[in-house]
Amino acid sequence: MPPCRNHSSTMKRLSRRSFLAGTAASAAAPTLPLAQTSGDVDVVVVGAGAAGIAAARRLLSAKRRFVVIEAADRIGGRCVTDTKIFGVPFDLGAHWIHIPDANPLARLGAQSGLDIYMAPQGQRLRIGRRNAREGELEDFLATLVRANRAIAEAARGRADMSCAQALPKDFADWRPSVEFVLGPFGCAKDLTEISAMDFARSAERDVDAFCRQGFGTLLAKLGEGLPVRTGTAVTRIDAGSRAGVEVETNRGRFTARQAIVTVSTNALTSGRIRFAPDAPKRQLDAAARLTLGSYDHVAIEFDGNPLGLQSDELVFEKASGNRTAAMLANVSRTSLCLVEVAGSFGKSLSAQGDAAMIAFALEWLSSLYGAEIRRAVKRTHATHWNKEPWTLGAFSAAPPGGQGARRVLMEPVRDKLWFAGEAAHETLWGTVGGAWESGERAADAVLKRLAKSA
Ligand SMILES: Cc1cc2nc3c(=O)[nH]c(=O)nc-3n(C[C@H](O)[C@H](O)[C@H](O)COP(=O)(O)OP(=O)(O)OC[C@H]3O[C@@H](n4cnc5c(N)ncnc54)[C@H](O)[C@@H]3O)c2cc1C
The missing domain is CATH 3.90.660.10 (Polyamine Oxidase; Chain A, domain 2)
Known part of the structure; x- marks a missing residue:
């Protein structure tokens, strides 16, 4: 005792x-058929961590055709709960739900029946x-x-x-x-x-x-039923195509009108995703500052x-x-x-x-x-x-002189390629709540562009 x-x-x-x-969306998304491996969609979301799931739920509510491509064999990214190692929920990544009054994840978790x-x-x-x-x-x-x-x-x-x-x-x-x-x-x-x-x-x-069931469990619940293609790595993104954005994966190719990339800054600068017709220099330089x-x-x-x-x-x-x-x-x-x-x-x-x-x-x-x-x-x-091969670190913090890089990271490329994730948030960086908001914000921007060009 x-x-x-x-x-x-x-x-x-x-x-x-x-x-x-002094001292939006409802808790559980409706079930959809398995995500396709290639084809035409309105939006491709790269990464199924907090930002990717949040973006996907927004797109689903707006009834858009989209797919989420996730390199790992599970969703959640830096939110992952293991129950095998100790037989009880063990958050391998994020664990604290910061600012629960203002954090949509606290509300959505409770609505999903979690403690x-x-x-x-x-x-x-x-x-x-x-x-x-x-x-x-x-x-x-x-x-x-x-x-x-x-x-x-x-x-x-x-x-x-x-x-x-x-x-x-x-x-x-x-x-x-x-x-x-x-x-x-x-x-x-x-x-x-x-x-x-x-x-x-x-x-x-x-x-x-x-x-109590783990932050990763919460994210996995919020991602249920979304069209996520797990175990599929994006290898090349071409925002120069007239059709929109060509997204190549190790398992097929998508053509989308818009794309949202939510991979961590270290993953982004690792070179595993190649960009065409030219690299988005401003955004990649910003990511390189936000290690x-x-x-x-x-x-x-x-x-x-x-x-x-x-x-x-x-x-x-x-x-x-x-x-x-x-x-x-x-x-x-x-x-x-x-x-x-x-x-x-x-x-x-x-x-x-x-x-x-x-x-x-x-x-x-x-x-x-x-x-x-x-x-x-x-x-x-x-x-x-x-x-962790698809993350390569924990969370971002800007070096002296680097705060402005967060805003630069949020600038769209050719008005159809958007970067989101925890690093793309000026006040909630380094948090799941920040990643979530950033994903929702990118999805809102994408939905506006789609509505304009309809
Ligand atoms: C140990 C640890 C403790 C933490 N503690 C807390 C905490 O207590 N509270 C808190 O709020 N935050 C915490 N954080 C930070 C929080 O986990 C992150 O800010 C948040 O989860 C990031 O979400 P994201 O969607 O931006 O990125 P991610 O979760 O990294 O999602 C990006 C996704 O992209 C995928 N991906 C990468 N490359 C490719 C590719 N080429 N093709 C397809 N998919 C790809 C990745 O597999 C990943 O699933 C912690 C982080 C760590 C590591």
């Missing part, structure tokens, strides 16, 4: 922005083997407030700079924790690599919800609750360097704990493989909760998003 929660060790939800303050519940407000900060005292928490929170204010202030200047440059110099021993929470944990990159303007423009994400950071889960299934934490408690530590992590404990009342490794440290750890990631996670947890916890470990699993 978990020990009583120590009130003094909890704090308001930590998020990049909370410190600043959407609010994330707990409290969090813990460990200082070595103990919980932080009230005064220490206050100190940490106050430092985070100052960090956010300094970044917001820097973003108002004429020239952009990195978030790290914007930070005051007197953070003393809180600096590594502040840098981790705002950088790797929040944006998947170190603060040195993140634009102060991009950071400051991002919407507050200080209220969250979870889907994906590194963020992985090291999942540990315990026998019982050796950490003595409540369901979905979030834990940070007072770190002494960048070899640090966060942990989400007892996910949705299971014994599964997710150790989150991210940024440059997470990237190099992930490159070393499973054994190094799991060794770090256990060493980190042992330093906070005692080596005895190792005896309670049942099973482990580490994700490797940088190696």
Whole structure:
């Protein structure tokens, strides 16, 4: 049984922005016949992640002929829930439903019969083997407030700079924790690599919800019945054709009047999709600026609750360097704990493989909760998003001077080829909600063009 929660060790939800303050479619789409492998359609959507599914649902509501081409053998993209590894839902990618009041996915998930519940407000900060005292928490929170204010202030200047440059110099021993929470944990990159303007423009994400069945399950449900051709990779897109857009796949060719490409920025710049008659230079350059950071889960299934934490408690530590992590404990009342490794440290750890990631996670947890916890470990699993062939990273964050690239990415090519996805959102970048909105926006633009040319 978990020990009583120590009130003094909890704090308001930590998020990049909370410190600043103060401290359409129906749930299930109708079933359609299997997607065709080639032919003429109004629209081709490339990618069946959040943006692609959102776009497809809009097109379906408008009764357009369209097909979604997905390279992987499943839909959901960076939202995927596994139930085999641990026998309980385990989100390999996105897990937090940010800003549930304004996030259509929270509403659609509930309408689909899934259990959407609010994330707990409290969090813990460990200082070595103990919980932080009230005064220490206050100190940490106050430092985070100052960090956010300094970044917001820097973003108002004429020239952009990195978030790290914007930070005051007197953070003393809180600096590594502040840098981790705002950088790797929040944006998947170190603060040195993140634009102060991009950071400051991002919407507050200080209220969250979870889907007990998994965020991937939610996306899979919302994609049910859509005409998606899985296991089919788009290899070439020709927007120069008079007929519209020619989309070649490894299994056939489509001619569409319009196309929406939702692949990640790293996938877009990997060269796996060739563009004709010429490469859309502005958009590809923008994508090259909006590279994906590194963020992985090291999942540990315990026998019982050796950490003595409540369901979905979030834990940070007072770190002494960048070899640090966060942990989400007892996910949705299971014994599964997710150790989150991210940024440059997470990237190099992930490159070393499973054994190094799991060794770090256990060493980190042992330093906070005692080596005895190792005896309670049942099973482990580490994700490797940088190696996922159709994604090649976690989510985007703009470098100094790069915020404007998001808008450029949204510019249509020849008025018939559109890019969408999380990177193509100015305030909700890096989130599922942002990808969803971006997909809907692209579909709306496409529908307008189709209506005009009808
Ligand atoms: C570990 C991790 C944790 C995260 N945590 C959160 C979180 O808690 N909350 C949150 O809101 N966000 C989180 N995110 C970010 C979120 O998952 C993404 O922002 C969002 O899912 C991106 O959706 P998308 O549609 O833009 O792209 P994707 O989901 O990447 O979809 C693009 C699709 O295109 C397909 N594709 C690629 N190339 C081709 C091709 N040539 N032909 C056909 N198809 C192709 C891919 O297979 C993929 O399915 C997390 C991401 C990761 C990796």
